[in-house]
Amino acid sequence: MMRTAIGLMSGTSLDGIDVALLRTDGEAVVERGPSMGRPYDAAFRRRLQGALETAKAIGERMERPGDLADIERELTLRHGEAVRAFLTENSLKPADIDVVGFHGQTVLHRPNVGLTVQLGDGALLARETGIDVVYDMRANDMVHGGQGAPLIPAYHAALAAGLAETAGKPVVFVNIGGISNLTFIGSEIVAFDSGPGNTLIDQWVEAHAGIPYDQGGMIASEGRVDRGLAERYLGHAFFTDPVRRSLDRNDFRPPEGAAATLEDGARTLAHVTAAAILRSARHLPERPALYVVCGGGRLNRAIMGDLAALAGEEGARVVTAEAVGLDGDSMEAEAWAYLAVRSLRALPLTFPGTTGVTAPVSGGLLARAASGD
Template sequence: MAQMKTAIGLMSGTSMDGIDIALVRTDGRDRVERGPFMGVAYEPAFRNRLKLALDEARTLTDRMERPGDLGAVERNLTLRHAVAVNDFLALNGLSPADIDVIGFHGQTVLHRPNEALTVQLGDGALLARLTGIAVVHDMRANDMTFGGQGAPLIPVYHAALARSAKQMAPLVFVNIGGISNLTFIGTDGDIVAYDSGPGNTLIDQWVESHTGGAFDEDGAIANAGRIIPGLADRYLDHSFFSSNQRRSLDRNDFSPPADAEAALADGARTLAYVTAAAILKSSRHLPERPRAYVICGGGRLNPVIMDDLRKLAAQEDATVIVAEEAGLDGDAMEAEAWAYLAVRSLEGLPLTLPGTTGVTKPVTGGVFNAALTPVID
């Protein structure tokens, strides 16, 4: 039996709203013991720097380059993650010696799978030096080396959770983050996964451009609006949904509406519907019709998205539940996954499979950074 390891996972997703931190004990296979979770929000000024970093990264052709402000942003981001880890340890009565490894996602600023190019800001060596804990980072690149899309990476963790939670297949885990992705687990245990369309990112961009707020809290703005059919169709008729080739998405693949196309509430309502409908439309590429959808990520907290999703799934005789109804934590899951993936990386186990990213064969990944005596930098 493989030895259990204690890992911390760090996730800063496409919504760029902060750092999620979760602790997991796992053998990197079927045994998963979920621990505490904490979220640390970015202040508006740093979120704005990250948005500018997205623009600077558009011209990159070498994933190791850090022109302009990208190098400074990467260092600042890494320092923030180090502080978050140290606070997390202190709050939970832990020391660096209690942790075997950190799984460090970093911040994606460019993702072009057709060019085999993905860039995540985050200095794994610096994080290891500041925390005194071994770090595995840059877990997407090796998948692309072997012909994969570099995303999604969470499916192997979803499969482990499904086994441990004894959920009935066929089912789908759906993570509604900035981009939505789904993991299908078939009756024979096969795993199929891919990005399913825009998640919260369009709504967030729309609301922020009109109100200055970071997101539509509790779906209040969308709830006051109406769906604009033509606008919804424009998104759902995108070739991404009809193509037989599933691919991963960059947050810039879909853009929010022009101001002339919708009032604030109607735009938010339409984009909420698009988020839900995109999931069901993408699920038509699956090998079996799902019996249930388990919803994770921030989108599950938007009641307008969830109501649309339940109604659309009911038309296909499927049920929709949030992660908590399955005994899981929908906020912590991505960070937990990065902890789990770090342990798999240490064990040389596959992080991605042909059915999840299109990689030519199951491959491991990640860059290992040895633990050093922590220093103040």
């Protein structure tokens, strides 16, 4: 049965809300629809950055110390506004949509203790939009021994099945968001976080230039790679540990202020992002022939240049999602729409090869629009 779903994604880069429409059966049939981005204003981004610090005090998943409850409400209301704007822009009504897949904002992720916290009130969003909402999709995976991330591989597999470029060849989908992650689709499906994505670069340029990110890699293009600084990151035990694990934004921290110039720091961290992907790819079952890159990092030419060069040394090609007819900005939001439909059908969201869960498991909580709970 086909369903029409809206996916909502607010990632670790804290830059805004991505909205995407999908018609799908939650399995092999995927019809991609329109999408849009709705950026956060600077003041709200600062509140979210503060929430990351406040959340460190959380010991139980439903705790909301400090002002986290207020931030959660505002975040949810902003998602509601985004859905209404999207419907208006595309001449749609709430009745046209079967379900909303709501990721929320991850403020704490500690898989080693089975704790993940995404701010977002699904019941409130259902009341605000008049549409059923599936949310909190990571927690059940962790209950069953998984890392709670990444969740997008099920959608990557559905996309790969429709790509002529990947026929019979192992392919890796690379999402470069705040944290980067890989999905390998070949003899089996394997997925894991690969290392820092844009988060270190964003924090570096915000601290040193007062801007939220290095647009297009312009700052990095003026710098050079500090090999010593790069190896401090790339020598991290995460890259050699045979046990793959998901990452929290705080697992890798930006360099100290005097470690490099603005330009050299941005260039070095761009190199770290690219090299981390290839180092983590050593844990895949076989070498991929193709890397398909999505997420904001694909727009940073320093990251993409290094990634193409490093992959080329191993005989692989690197392309953007757009080069194979996909949308690198909306893919994660599309995935949350797809996962919401799978959740409604009680289909697995995660698998032993993706999160380390003991067996394929579904997940997500359903908030009905009619009752709001």
